[in-house]
Amino acid sequence: MTTTMEAVRLIGPGVDRVDGPLKVTGTAPYPADFGFPDMAHAALAHATVAAGRIRGIESAAAEAAPGVLAVITHRNAPHLTRGPDTPVWRQPPPPLQDDRILFYGQYVGVVVAETAEQATAAARLIEIDYEPAEPLLDLNDPRAEVVTDPWGMDAHRGDVAAGLASADITVDANYSTPDETNNPMGLFATVAAWDGDSLTVHDSTQWPHGVRAALAVAFGVPESGVRVLAPFVGGGFGAALRVWPHVLLTVLAARTAKRPVKLVLTRPEMFTGVGHRTRTVQHIRLGADRSGHLTVLDHEAKNSIAMEDDNYEPVATDSSWAYACPNVDVRDLQARLNIPYPTSMRAPGQAQGNFALESALDELSYATGVDPLELRLRNYAEIQPQLGLPWSSKALRACFEQGAERFGWHARDPRPRSMHDGSWLVGYGMAGVSFFWFQPPCQARASIRADGTAYVRSSATDIGTGTYTVMTQLSAELLGLRLDQVQFSLGDTDMPEGALEGGSGLTAALGTAVRAACRGVIQACLGTVKDDPGSPLRGCRLDEVTVADGHILHSYDPVRSESYADILARHGLDELTADGDSAPPEPQDVGMAPAGAFAARFVEVRVDPDLGLVRVARVVSAIDAGRILNEKTATSQITGGTVGGIGMALLEETVTDPGTGRITNANFGDYLVPVNADIPDLDVLFVGEPDRFNPIGVKGVGEVGLVGMAAAIANAVFHATGRRIRSLPITVDQLL
Ligand code: MOS
Numbered sequence: 001m002t003t004t005m006e007a008v009r010l011i012g013p014g015v016d017r018v019d020g021p022l023k024v025t026g027t028a029p030y031p032a033d034f035g036f037p038d039m040a041h042a043a044l045a046h047a048t049v050a051a052g053r054i055r056g057i058e059s060a061a062a063e064a065a066p067g068v069l070a071v072i073t074h075r076n077a078p079h080l081t082r083g084p085d086t087p088v089w090r091q092p093p094p095p096l097q098d099d100r101i102l103f104y105g106q107y108v109g110v111v112v113a114e115t116a117e118q119a120t121a122a123a124r125l126i127e128i129d130y131e132p133a134e135p136l137l138d139l140n141d142p143r144a145e146v147v148t149d150p151w152g153m154d155a156h157r158g159d160v161a162a163g164l165a166s167a168d169i170t171v172d173a174n175y176s177t178p179d180e181t182n183n184p185m186g187l188f189a190t191v192a193a194w195d196g197d198s199l200t201v202h203d204s205t206q207w208p209h210g211v212r213a214a215l216a217v218a219f220g221v222p223e224s225g226v227r228v229l230a231p232f233v234g235g236g237f238g239a240a241l242r243v244w245p246h247v248l249l250t251v252l253a254a255r256t257a258k259r260p261v262k263l264v265l266t267r268p269e270m271f272t273g274v275g276h277r278t279r280t281v282q283h284i285r286l287g288a289d290r291s292g293h294l295t296v297l298d299h300e301a302k303n304s305i306a307m308e309d310d311n312y313e314p315v316a317t318d319s320s321w322a323y324a325c326p327n328v329d330v331r332d333l334q335a336r337l338n339i340p341y342p343t344s345m346r347a348p349g350q351a352q353g354n355f356a357l358e359s360a361l362d363e364l365s366y367a368t369g370v371d372p373l374e375l376r377l378r379n380y381a382e383i384q385p386q387l388g389l390p391w392s393s394k395a396l397r398a399c400f401e402q403g404a405e406r407f408g409w410h411a412r413d414p415r416p417r418s419m420h421d422g423s424w425l426v427g428y429g430m431a432g433v434s435f436f437w438f439q440p441p442c443q444a445r446a447s448i449r450a451d452g453t454a455y456v457r458s459s460a461t462d463i464g465t466g467t468y469t470v471m472t473q474l475s476a477e478l479l480g481l482r483l484d485q486v487q488f489s490l491g492d493t494d495m496p497e498g499a500l501e502g503g504s505g506l507t508a509a510l511g512t513a514v515r516a517a518c519r520g521v522i523q524a525c526l527g528t529v530k531d532d533p534g535s536p537l538r539g540c541r542l543d544e545v546t547v548a549d550g551h552i553l554h555s556y557d558p559v560r561s562e563s564y565a566d567i568l569a570r571h572g573l574d575e576l577t578a579d580g581d582s583a584p585p586e587p588q589d590v591g592m593a594p595a596g597a598f599a600a601r602f603v604e605v606r607v608d609p610d611l612g613l614v615r616v617a618r619v620v621s622a623i624d625a626g627r628i629l630n631e632k633t634a635t636s637q638i639t640g641g642t643v644g645g646i647g648m649a650l651l652e653e654t655v656t657d658p659g660t661g662r663i664t665n666a667n668f669g670d671y672l673v674p675v676n677a678d679i680p681d682l683d684v685l686f687v688g689e690p691d692r693f694n695p696i697g698v699k700g701v702g703e704v705g706l707v708g709m710a711a712a713i714a715n716a717v718f719h720a721t722g723r724r725i726r727s728l729p730i731t732v733d734q735l736l
Contacts, residue, residue, distance in 0.1 A: 012473065014632030015483065019232075019468045028232045032189035034202040036260035039191070040069055042253045043119035044246060044269065045109035045126045047101045050135035050338040050661025054099040054108065058127035062111055065125055067118035069257045072249075073109040073126070074099055080218045080248055087440075088151075088312040091214050092341040095245035096252075101130065102307040103338050104661040105272030110249045112257040116264070135338035135661045139281055139304055144335040147305065151312060154331045155320035155386055160285075163296035163327035167287025170296075171363045175284065175356035175726045177710075179304075179654040180277040181671060182345045184463075186234015187267065188274055190250040193260035198225040203247055205230050206240040207500035208459045212493045214243035215251055231491040236463040237644075238344035239274040241502050246273055271666035275343025276654055278303040280315050282356040286363075287327070292370035294325040294379045301353060305334040306341045313342065314349040314436075319357045321386040321593075322434040323379040328386075338661055344502060346644055347703035350436060351710070355648075355728060358431035358711030362718065371414065372715065373404055376432045384593030393699070395624035395688030396432065396598035402687055403622030404430075407602035416722035424606040426617075427720025431708040435596035438503030439584045439694070442510050443496035446475065446517035447577040448525065452550045452565035454479050455575075456517065457489040460498025460510050465702060466633035467506065473629060474511055474696070478518035479564075480547025496579060504596065504700030507629065509582055511696045516580025524576040525552060525567050534570060536560040584693070594693040597625040597704035601645075605716040612735035614717060616646055617680050623704060624688035627697035631686070634701045638684045641705020647674045648706065649713035650729050 022028040059071045073096060080094035095107045109126050113119035136144045148154075164170060188204035199221065205211045208228040216223040233240060246263060254261040265273055280303045287296030301315035316330040332349075345351075365372040377400060383390050404410065412428040413419055419426035444458040456475040462468045472488040479486070490498065499509040523542050529535035537545070537552055537560060546555045552567075554560035568576065587593050604618040621638055628634045651672035655665045665671045690697025710728055717735070718724050725734050 012629045012631065014630055015469065015473060017466060017469045017633065018472045018483065030186055030232045030234050031191060031202045031204045031230065032187065032264045034191045035262065036191070036193045039260040039262055040112050040114060040257050041116040041119045042110050042112050042250055042261050042263040043116065043123040044107050044249065045111070045123045047104060047106040047108050049101055049130045049132040050104040050137065052101050052130050052132040054101065054128055055131045056129040059109070062122040062125040065118065065122035067114035068111060068122045069114070069259065070112040070253065071109060071126065072096065072252065072256055077252065080252070081220065083217045084213055086210065089242060090310040091243050092245060093308050094218060094248055103340050105340055105663070107245055107249060110253050112253045112261055137337055137656060137658055137661050139279060139302055139335050144337055147334040147336065150332060150334050151314060153314055153317045155317065156329050158327035160296055160298050160327045160329045164285060164287050167295050168290045169288050169364070169367050171284070171286040171360050171367060173284055173360055173363060173726060175282045175359060177280045177352040177355060177728045179279045179656065180345060180648065180652045181271050181654045182237040182239035182275060182343070183270065183671065183673065184235025184237055184239055187265050187270060188240065189262065189264040190247045191260065191262045192251040192254040194254050197221045199251065200227045201251065202229050204233050204240050206233065206236045206461050206463055206502055208461065208491060208493045209497045210500060211243050211247065218248050219251065228493045229491060230461050233461055233463045236501070237346045238348060238502060240463065241500060242275060242343050244274055267668060268666040271654065271663050272340040275341060277345035277348065278313055278342045280352045282315065282353070284356050284360040286360055288364055288368060290368060292364065292368040292375045292378050294323055296327045297323065297325045298329045299357060300331045300333070302333040302335055304337045304339055304342065306339050307336055309341050311342045312344065312348065315353040318350050318353055318434065318436055321381065321384050322357060324381045324385055325379065346641065347707045351648060351707055354431065354433060354707050355710040355714070358708060359714050359726065362429070362715040363724065372430055373400055373409055376400060387587060387593045389587060389591060389593040391595045392592045392693030393595050393626055393689060393691040394598060396434065396600070398687040399598055399600035399622035399624050400432065402685060403600040403602050403620050406683060406685060407620040409602060416719055421606060425609055425720040427605045427607065427716035427718065429605070429712045429714065429716025429719055430600065430602045431711040431715065433599035433601065433704055433708040435504065435598065435704040435707060437594040437596040438505040439508045440499040440505055441581065441583040442499035442513040443579065443581040444510060444513035444517045445496045445577060445579050446514070446521045447575045448521050448564045448568065449575045450565065450568045450573065452563055453485045454481055455487045456514060457495045458498040458510055458513060459493050459495040460490050460506060461501045462490060463501055465501070465637060466630060467501070467510070469633055470507060470629040471510060471514055474514055475518060478515055481550055485550065504702040504704065507700055508694045508696070508698050511698060512582035512694060513580045515696055516582060517578055520578025520580050521576055522547065522552060524578050525564060528571050528576065529567055535562055535567065537562050590693065592693060595691060595699060597623060597699045597701060599623045599704050599708055601708040601712040603712040603716045605713060605720055607717060607720045607735065612732040614650055614730060614735065616713060619680065620683045621705065622685050622687055623701065625686065625701045625704065626688060626691035626694065626699035628686050629698060634686065635684050637701040638705035639682050641703065642682050642709055643674050643679055645706040645709020646678065646713070648728060649710040653729055
């Protein structure tokens with residue numbers, strides 16, 4: 001079977017979001033919009049020390065407060081089982097299991113009351129007597145436990161020591177990045193209702209089946225009785241990947257109060273309760289010959305991990321395959337601290353690691369006198385150097401060349417402080433990006449209904465990224481229907497198990513499952529008519545047909561054609577349904593290295609030499625993400641990621657008080673993110689071709705748009721000022 005999809009050009013048309021009207025009319029139901037009759041409300045109490053024990057709790061005043069139905073602390077909470085582990089992280093430890101305090105802001109109680117205001121007021125009345133201990137808060141604290149090679153992904157090639165000894169030119173530099181907070185706009189909410197041992201939960205999640213599994217384990221009930229719904233989620237950036245303590249506490253509150261319960265986190269709780277990007281310190285050593293060919297790449301990164309937690313944050317890992325280099329050593333370490341549980345935040349690990357690597361390459365370009373763009377082309381990895389396999393697709397060279405052309409890179413005077421605009425210093429900087437590949441297994445189901453329309457679904461989510469839209473487009477394409485003839489639904493564990501929306505992998509994973517389901521339902525139609533003398537398609541095989549205008553057609557004899565509606569009507573069927581799943585093969589089995597997206601970022605900055613102000617004036621992003629299903633939503637993804645990258649470079653930093661472990665800027669007044677006035681013209685172009693590893697040719701655009709911006713901006717700041725900033729964010733005080 002071929003569809004126009006399979007022969008189609010790289011870029012699909014930019015159709016509008018199918019869920020746009022629901023969003024702009026305020027009728028898209030987000031988790032906090034759901035309710036149940038007789039619902040109560042919960043609020044949380046937090047630890048005000050970062051380490052130690054609870055000596056005593058005085059909760060009588062809270063229990064006696066107006067409207068209060070229950071006060072739960074570790075003294076009356078039941079055992080909650082942790083788990084299950086996922087392929088990339090453990091779920092955080094369940095709350096209220098003992099008297100220990102592991103970080104500032106840890107939940108020490110939950111109050112259930114008739115109204116949210118009553119619950120909040122009563123939670124403040126819980127008095128806790130702490131026996132504090134000295135918290136570990138510093139990455140370099142020698143008392144902190146250091147976990148080495150946490151994911152077994154450290155990589156080695158050749159001989160770094162020998163390479164450094166014989167290198168013509170070396171770069172040896174330390175870089176650091178701060179804690180950052182994901183900060184989706186939508187405050188996370190959980191609404192839970194028990195019916196006997198059955199449980200219904202609305203939750204802000206990027207992975208409904210992950211929540212279902214964790215709740216079933218925690219409360220010792222069968223997964224089949226737990227239903228998790230998330231038809232709309234107000235952003236996530238990774239914060240909604242893990243199953244957080246507040247979700248368990250809401251479900252526990254509902255069980256204890258014997259009422260449905262709603263909990264909506266506050267903005268400060270979004271800083272301590274739903275993860276963060278961990279800070280890093282990184283050491284890079286590069287060796288090269290005089291013409292800039294890399295001979296050594298040594299990258300060690302240390303990031304932070306919470307007590308009793310595991311979290312996937314590969315910072316140095318991706319440096320091993322970003323460039324061709326014979327002698328390579330990359331190592332990731334994690335120091336265990338008294339901090340809130342981290343999580344993936346858009347481009348976890350790589351966002352920080354790329355800043356260090358691409359800054360170090362810029363330093364090497366000045367040390368060798370080789371233009372930064374030319375330096376990257378000289379070290380281009382034609383094959384995946386760590387696996388020794390050809391890439392499934394790689395158009396990074398085209399990203400570099402077309403991005404440079406569009407930007408006007410060749411007009412750059414290489415000397416620092418050489419370019420001006422009035423009193424402002426002008427700098428051009430660039431960075432390369434080789435994003436990691438990730439594609440989890442995924443399932444979907446497709447039905448053709450009696451009227452010839454389709455219903456396609458999976459329990460996956462759309463966190464604002466466009467899943468509804470691109471899956472509706474893809475289903476329509478694969479079934480030969482118009483967009484308005486396809487209903488695509490998601491975010492409900494009663495549907496086939498969707499992949500987590502993370503790691504830029506959902507479109508590839510879900511799209512492949514949707515493709516399998518759509519092919520399956522066409523196969524089911526052909527099976528229905530295989531012995532049907534009245535059908536022109538009798539005896540046709542799947543590989544002999546195509547689809548268009550609600551019909552299945554014989555590819556070489558299109559007069560032999562029949563509509564879905566006619567097939568179902570003649571056989572008296574209400575619908576035909578098929579399931580599809582996707583699981584990527586092993587790279588060695590198919591002889592290619594699966595490629596994530598690639599990108600080249602080009603940035604122009606203006607720096608006020610007297611005030612140290614940095615303005616980003618222009619950004620050109622050239623992206624190879626394989627097939628682009630919808631240029632409009634894909635461009636939005638890159639644009640949004642770029643804004644996040646500008647935030648990372650210049651503004652974002654979650655500040656922890658070094659004495660107490662309290663986050664001091666846990667609000668949108670003090671935690672700075674870019675506003676429209678900070679964002680210049682953002683030019684996005686897509687290059688490349690459909691990927692060969694993924695059956696629908698896509699590589700994912702969710703995260704690549706953020707990566708590379710921090711380095712490109714820091715490199716542009718160096719070009720403008722001659723000041724090398726190795727610590728993010730780049731602030732005024734560093735430039736004075
Ligand atoms: Mo993304 S950090 O994998 O939601």
